[in-house]
Amino acid sequence: MPERSARRNGIALTERQRIAWLRLIRSDNVGPATFRDLINHFGNAEAALAALPELSRRGGSTRPIRIASEADAVRELETARRLGATFIGIGEPDYPPALRQIDGAPPLLAVRGDLSATRLAHIGIVGSRNASIAGVKFASLIARELGRAGYGIISGLARGIDTAAHRASLETGTIAAMAGGLDRPYPPENIGLLEEICSGRGLAISEMPFGWEARARDFPRRNRLIAGAALGVVVIEAASRSGSLITARLAGEFGRLVFAVPGSPLDPRCHGTNGLLKDGAIVTTGPEDILQALAPIAGVANLAPRQAEEPDGDGEEKALEPPPTENERTRIIDALGPTPVEIDDIIRHTGLSASAVYLVLLELDIAGRLHRHAGGLVSLAMAD
């Protein structure tokens, strides 16, 4: 029932396109939203790469932009190949379909393991690294029963709850979302588990470059992958202000179901989960609570062919309009401030064409002077 349709449509990148995509997403000031706007504006990644220095200069950057070289990209692809990993572009058939729907989905995902794992509907299981014995036991039970019911499990390869969830779903399908590069697993004691995942029915995914050591600030992005790739997230033991609550909040923002396991108010490891219950998370005391809530959505979810958040594909270079004038650029910058605004409001306020506004925003973005916010809002990055 939760098994997805094998028929999928999508783009297929050539090796040359994949190298250009990798260079583009690895270049400075290019995040997922900017990546999409660049491809949509210039028609393909190679044209976008060629335009970056000029965009950055026009956007007011005082230093030349760092662009990933073709040699760097080829080297990363080579590293991936040695590890048995590949890159999947957003819109390609093996890209996890639920992840494709979220705001800021990574344009390229490094993956290693059994790609057929992406065909399952996934449930995130997350929780404390210093979980209680009961918490670990419960995570195993949930992962095993959801796996038996045909769902894949996605988690973060961390100690405690994550480890238990992966272990219990090795046979049925498990995805480890990593905060660092695929060749830099964390924590070290889970290297063996990662190998088991990738050599069996599991998959490791990362949006970070090979060789990248995960730092604290990378974990919220990893949590975004979990929340984005899942139909729902189960939180088992989570302290106040823990990473698992970030995953739960993101899951809620993405319209995913949020399940929380109740626990003693006297155990700090349950403060976060009990708080989620107060905020309306589904009270979860066994796998049946999850299966019941998922039943109506498991069959139909996430099969939309193309999402608004992804580029049109990598096609012909587009014939471009002349760049906006200095006067137009000044009017747009003057209309921006530290408060996030809608792009439509900028267009209305300045009376300029949409394409001029989008292009100036792209320039500012590439120059590192624009902040992009949820819901497509933008603000000017203030000088420190």
Add this chain to the structure above:
Amino acid sequence: MPERSARRNGIALTERQRIAWLRLIRSDNVGPATFRDLINHFGNAEAALAALPELSRRGGSTRPIRIASEADAVRELETARRLGATFIGIGEPDYPPALRQIDGAPPLLAVRGDLSATRLAHIGIVGSRNASIAGVKFASLIARELGRAGYGIISGLARGIDTAAHRASLETGTIAAMAGGLDRPYPPENIGLLEEICSGRGLAISEMPFGWEARARDFPRRNRLIAGAALGVVVIEAASRSGSLITARLAGEFGRLVFAVPGSPLDPRCHGTNGLLKDGAIVTTGPEDILQALAPIAGVANLAPRQAEEPDGDGEEKALEPPPTENERTRIIDALGPTPVEIDDIIRHTGLSASAVYLVLLELDIAGRLHRHAGGLVSLAMAD
């Protein structure tokens, strides 16, 4: 804020009336609803007592009805006096105001201790007898903080959670609702606690006769007192199918707030409480959750002067209509069966006067041939 208005209206029973009330409620086949109907029909308890043998005979009883003698009642009052206890009639100023509102509130309540405890707004705290250390600790915390905030605590004097709740509210006000007579505390190890309650700012209450040893079937009635006398009930650790869940269900039926403390799904002592959360109980991880939910209702609740469920008071004997004819009685009995029906439907169906129908039902009731159900429905008791 939760302290009630000192100004209360109500009836005041004379010693002679109190003896008659006690005889009536201690007689066979007289429960709270029958008690009310008898007083309302005959005008006072003495007239009702005098009518019981004839009612029972007309209702078809083959054995003479057992009526509590005046000597029995005087003896029970004497026992109460020796213990420092009294009886409060429903409608008298010291009767717990919230309890007065419920369906089947006891007409007479035996009380011992500080009667000013009934002036507080009460919160029930109930849970497992074999509570965990954490559960006991949490019950103490909740009881102490609610007490500090001006609420009284009501519980069942049982081991575990009840004991912790009473102990922590000895200084601020606590009510022990008992399943047996006030002179038959259960469990034995809580006799000392009961003495502390009654000699301090606490109160013990019971609707059962002095000398009555609590049996298993008496505990649900005790739970009814707790749910009825409280504005809300907090359940801390409760197994599936435990007595605390009965208290919670009754509280819900009475329109009281139900609070449940989350716990590990792997601990059987939390299955009941987690189940309550699934059914919509308020997730409770600290006293502030309770105080916040009670704030809007604490000041205004339960001050209605007279409730539909209580008798008009004990007044003049009423001039009675002639009893229904045998033919009328047969038509009413024929209209009844084992399925509960509304009294209005019987009136409509038979075309008889309301007073004739009510009187025949009272006869059947006193003869032990009528079952009364929630919502005022009645059915015929089938012969075994």
